[in-house]
Amino acid sequence: MTDKDAFVTRLGFVTAAMGQAIGTGNLWRFPRVATANGGGPFMVAYIIAIFVWAIPLLMAEMCLGMHTRKGSVGAFRDFMGKKYTWMGGWHAFVCLALGAYYSVTMGWAIRYFVLSITTLKPGVDTEYIWNSFISSPWQGIIFHAIAVIIAAIVVFRGVSKGIELASKFMIPTLFLLLIIAMVRALTLPGAIGGLNYLFNPDFTQLLNGKVWLEAFTQAAWSTGAGWGFMTTYAAYSRSKEDIGCNAFIVGLSDTSAALLAAMTVIPTIYALAPESLYEAIGAGNTGLTFIWLARLLPAMPLGRLVSAFFFLGMGFAAVTSLYAMYEVGIKSFFIDAGWSRKKAASIVVGMCFLGGLPSAINVEFLNNQDQVWGVGLLVSGLFVAIAMMKYGVEKARREIINPVSELHVGKWWNYCIIFFPVMFLIVCGWWTYQQFTWYPETWWNPLETYSPGTMFLQWAAVIVIFILFNNTLAKIIKPDNTEQLT
Template identity: 30%
Template sequence: MGKREEWGSRAGFLLAAIGSAVGLGNIWRFPYVAYENGGGAFLIPYFFALLTAGIPILILEFGVGHKFKGSAPLAFRRIMKQAEWLGWWQVFISFIIMMYYVVIITWSANYIWFSVGLKWGKDTNRFLFSEYLNISDGVWSFGGIQWHIFFTLVAVWTIIFFILYRGVKSGIEKASKILMPLLFIIMLFFTIRGLLLPGAVKGLNVLLTPDFSKIFDADTWIAAYGQIFFSLSVAFAIMITYSSYLPEKAEINNSAFITGFANSGFEFLAAIGVFSVIGFMSQTTGTPIDKVVGQGVGLAFVVFPQIINQLPAMNSLIGVLFFTALFIAGLTSAVSILEVVIAAIMDKFALGRKQAVIYSSLLGFAGSIIYTSGGGLYYLDIVDHFINAFGIVLAGIVEVLLLGWFFKLRTIREHNNLLSDFPIGKWWEVTIRFITPLLLGIMTILNFYKEFTKLYGDYPLNSLLLFGWGIAISAIVLGLIFKAFPGYQKEEY
């Protein structure tokens, strides 16, 4: 396999790790989750979750990747030969996510252009669903390829391809050093502009006014752990892969804390900006804030264009900046997601980077095409729901149970402590063995309960079985198949 690639600097690694963690969900999911779960009071369970699950898992995955010097399948194989399938399960979860995630980045890229002159018009809802997505009549109506989306998708995949083709140091690291500071500057400008709008205080009051009754609601704590878990890119195999490129004498523990707090800091910055402009729209239109606020596609591509239409000045500029921020946040995450796949097949099949990048990019692009169809939003919604609820969370539970109960965690702790700015104590092992699996287990039970009491999104059952359960289960099956393939002939450890 040759000498493993390495980061050129600690800053490069940190910016890449933070870039992976900071994604679309930081901008369009966190503000809504905080608002729905107690506002300012949500910060208590959120920080508790960060310190008892988010950062401990980052420490774990950084340590595993660095000590065992491999992609997730190879690292788990070196820990316990039969555990290789878990790494492949996480690889296929990442690959499935990549195929639809890159399409949302494509929408963001197109909306940068639409922002110039506010091309979406006054009815932003109709523009998104009818004119841009040309959404079909239902999940079983394919609706044909939307070529204006397809050709932008080609451009986005080309950018991702060239970043990864250039390698870890010359590609991912260089891109991260440019894109992450740019993303922060854009979001800072956006937030400051939002704070200066009339009605901004109204929005911030709604976001931050604490509802301490929510503290005693189990759903609030589940939401906090869910937000931390999904936003930090844990159980995707990303952080294991990225840390495997660290030099022999690399800092671990403090890097995990920096990554975790930087991700959370960006989420708070985005929330302040988002609710400032939501407060402005509420005051300007007389619409109650609870009728304006939302999350996901609706917030980003319907509500924000509406808000931008209402701005007193710099409408196009704010639109360009907002959607550029979405594009960059998505791009840095997408690069990290596909790198998981590239590293895994390089390790397993002794391929060179160029071959691995070409194969994974072509296959990923082919899988993305279905999401450019008129029915693409339906497929995206279903796959995203099931791969998050029954892919990432379950893989996370298996990971912490495997490493917490069937592997000496002390080995990772001692390895990390020898290299780190400060040592971690046995509290870390307690969180990995008990607290994290308990909370993730409760999340999973609730997810199953909700799934079997009501059909998700009122979609037909057969569509949920195919695009939902079928895709989620396929990641496990493919993980077992790839474990069975012969490989690692030149493994040296």
């Protein structure tokens, strides 16, 4: 690989990989879903999901990137054959579609960091503040633009001077902010009751299928496994980068961040408003974060500082995922086709900014895109598993993974990859079934926010376009370059 713009150190690669995994879902979705699904039993199911879904897919993605030295498009072409290039196109497109609206949610975190310093205090009507903010198109656009600019600065600087340096700073800082917030939350009177609630030991709930489905869904969305991030980052890695250990580090660090957030959020609510715990958990991701936490965090001693730390941490978590999304498109569609980074980054950032404007203006559009491409990411993971099976699961483990892994990866990895399509059908099928129950009469309507119709139509449009242009896409990506980094 002749591109000198690559990760210089293993620490840089690992922190960048951790950054793509740790996002807003760790801070606002995990605490809510874990508590709503039994606490302790959910944790058990979630850890199992990390080991049988997330970590195997992270390894598989690193196989794609390190073996081909390409982003998603070229990786699928070179790993599976020219006729499968469209799968790589889907892979990269979904990341960009996600990035288009993810910057909007990052903008929310930035806005609430500012509000924590200037406005949020005991007695403030946080529901009014949230509704006023979300109904103001100009505020949405301004903070969306700020988020895009921050992420753009990183990707314009490249891998070693941008992504690596930013990740080395932001990931340790994120964990520090979360630890400070957690320690303060746990020192509140009655906070231990929140821990007891969070880690509920009623393991009879492990017999509840919904607990397992929610845990696997959270693991799939939280770690970014199978989404294209690790394929892209691995393409920039050193030739001897440890696939096995790095996959475990990323999966477990993502879980650690989620647990720190949960041990901040739930004890805070339990200590300050125990009678409203179920109401807060049922308020959804944004309601829990921007109404309940914005109300309760400033109410504790030193609460405004804790609130600022929490929302700043959320901003850090968002930006490390956002610039990873941009980089997937930059590498996959443009740099691998011979474009300069400056031109590639300009196009990707510009497209994502414009693509995010409808979400910045209308939260219902954002909810629609989050539903469509959030579930679409599960399809991306399926494509990675299919790529491994097409290449040969045992061959990939023996010839690509274990030669560079200090931790010997056994045949359990083979079984996880081979069984993955079944897990996908169960998880994705359950999620789709829920959508049918939400819209029993109008499930086919593509204008409904969460209907299966809108999801299938948008998926079909993207897949058909990439299949039609499969050969063109395969031709524009430069041929293999066998010279690898040392």
